Amino acid sequence: MTVITRFAPSPTGYMHVGNVRMALMNALLARQQGGKFILRLDDTDQTRVKPEYVEGIHEDLAWLGLLPDQTISQTTRRGAYTAAIEKLKTAGRLYPCFETAEELQLKRKTQLARGLPPLYDRVALELTPEQIQEKLAAGQVPHWRFKLLPGAYHWQDLCRGESGAEAQHISDPVLLRENGDPVYTLTSVVDDMDEKVTHIIRGEDHVSNTIVQLQIFEALGADVTKLTFGHYPLITDHQGKPFSKRSGDFSIRGYREAHFLPQALLSYLMSLGAGKAPLVYGDMEELVAAFDPKAYGRGTPSFDEEAFKEVNRHFLNQMSYVQAQDLCGAAANFDEKFWMLVRGNITTFEDIAAWQEALENPENCRCMDADVTQAAIAFLKEKADVDAQTWDDLVAHLKETTGKKGKALFYPLRMALTGQEHGPQLKDIFLFLGLQETLRRLEMATQAKG
Numbered sequence: 001m002t003v004i005t006r007f008a009p010s011p012t013g014y015m016h017v018g019n020v021r022m023a024l025m026n027a028l029l030a031r032q033q034g035g036k037f038i039l040r041l042d043d044t045d046q047t048r049v050k051p052e053y054v055e056g057i058h059e060d061l062a063w064l065g066l067l068p069d070q071t072i073s074q075t076t077r078r079g080a081y082t083a084a085i086e087k088l089k090t091a092g093r094l095y096p097c098f099e100t101a102e103e104l105q106l107k108r109k110t111q112l113a114r115g116l117p118p119l120y121d122r123v124a125l126e127l128t129p130e131q132i133q134e135k136l137a138a139g140q141v142p143h144w145r146f147k148l149l150p151g152a153y154h155w156q157d158l159c160r161g162e163s164g165a166e167a168q169h170i171s172d173p174v175l176l177r178e179n180g181d182p183v184y185t186l187t188s189v190v191d192d193m194d195e196k197v198t199h200i201i202r203g204e205d206h207v208s209n210t211i212v213q214l215q216i217f218e219a220l221g222a223d224v225t226k227l228t229f230g231h232y233p234l235i236t237d238h239q240g241k242p243f244s245k246r247s248g249d250f251s252i253r254g255y256r257e258a259h260f261l262p263q264a265l266l267s268y269l270m271s272l273g274a275g276k277a278p279l280v281y282g283d284m285e286e287l288v289a290a291f292d293p294k295a296y297g298r299g300t301p302s303f304d305e306e307a308f309k310e311v312n313r314h315f316l317n318q319m320s321y322v323q324a325q326d327l328c329g330a331a332a333n334f335d336e337k338f339w340m341l342v343r344g345n346i347t348t349f350e351d352i353a354a355w356q357e358a359l360e361n362p363e364n365c366r367c368m369d370a371d372v373t374q375a376a377i378a379f380l381k382e383k384a385d386v387d388a389q390t391w392d393d394l395v396a397h398l399k400e401t402t403g404k405k406g407k408a409l410f411y412p413l414r415m416a417l418t419g420q421e422h423g424p425q426l427k428d429i430f431l432f433l434g435l436q437e438t439l440r441r442l443e444m445a446t447q448a449k450g
Helices: 017-032 051-064 078-090 101-113 129-137 184-195 204-219 252-257 262-271 284-290 305-317 321-331 336-345 351-360 370-380 388-402 407-417 426-446
Strands: 004-007 036-041 070-073 094-097 143-146 152-157 161-166 174-176 199-203 228-232
Touching: 004 017, 004 184, 004 199, 017 036, 017 051, 017 199, 017 228, 017 252, 017 262, 017 284, 036 051, 036 184, 051 252, 051 262, 070 184, 078 094, 078 143, 078 174, 078 184, 078 204, 094 174, 143 204, 152 204, 152 228, 161 204, 174 184, 184 204, 199 204, 204 228, 252 262, 262 284, 262 305, 305 336, 321 336, 336 351, 336 426, 351 426, 370 388, 370 407, 370 426, 388 407, 388 426, 407 426
Parallel strands: 004 036, 036 070, 199 228
Antiparallel strands: 094 143, 143 174, 152 161
């Protein structure tokens, strides 16, 4: 059996990390099994779909290296949905209902007041063909519900294990709105059947749809025993709040524009919920080999942006100059010497600008200890050039002449040379700047306030 998975985003906003986590799981499973990964745009809600969101999905997936093997759009599949609707009507599984939204709301309130579950009472099933025609002739437009059959449904979930529920505890769902538009519950099933999807990997918010969709699959002639489900907890932010495409928070577009590394994001997302610290995978092949769809627990994982930044920092700290040039493109206005100095002290490529400012603009330098600064100037003025030994000799000299050591010695030197409290090793900065620039900065620092 060829494993076929699908990622079905709705292009009604820019994708966030929660969306991409599902895309990643589907892509990794398909690639691990030598199968097929499908991108399906659930774009039937044309009132909210925008071209820039469609384009954003393609751009984000390309940036992440999650290119699909096939892309389809629901707006091109109206004929398939119409055929499925007619089949369900003919089989007596789709029936017209004429209650207004206000009437349905009143029914729900009445049931809740009586301590009853707010299930649809199926009164529409009692309508005769003549009564239906009378309502239609009077201009009433129905919505259409799917008639659920009683009984228990069970499936072995990749994340949740043995799962299931009783169909009689669920309301007959609306599959066709008054305006004639089919809802997600139906279109998703029709698409999965036509695409021959074998593994439906999605968020746990769709668990409640599963029994309904299993019955729709069967009503349309599918063999549900060949389907595998995996319902995974939705990730939240560090405050436990769900992500929203409308808010724009944690958007992939934002991370892409901020020059985070896609492999860092993928590594971090794959680790979420797997019960272990974030692991770092160098490329897609490593991710595919390490992926285990059964490794994720049922607890709700949170996206810790600081932990993600640490993963991104790890990648940058190991990155060669050639790789950095390739990723920065035209923005790579730094040489190899500079990159090797600062790469261990940046979290994203955006941090490069701050270090360029610090290392190119001595006006930021500050004198925090005049004794240390003046002693360093006097020592270096006797030198013709500097090397690694010169630095060691300078430190030994300063310890002897000032009596300072540790932070009391190195902090004033760091502030005098860079104006930054933290950064690369001082010895490396010293060698990067060279003798004349180091002296210039020390002298400028003595003239600046600490």
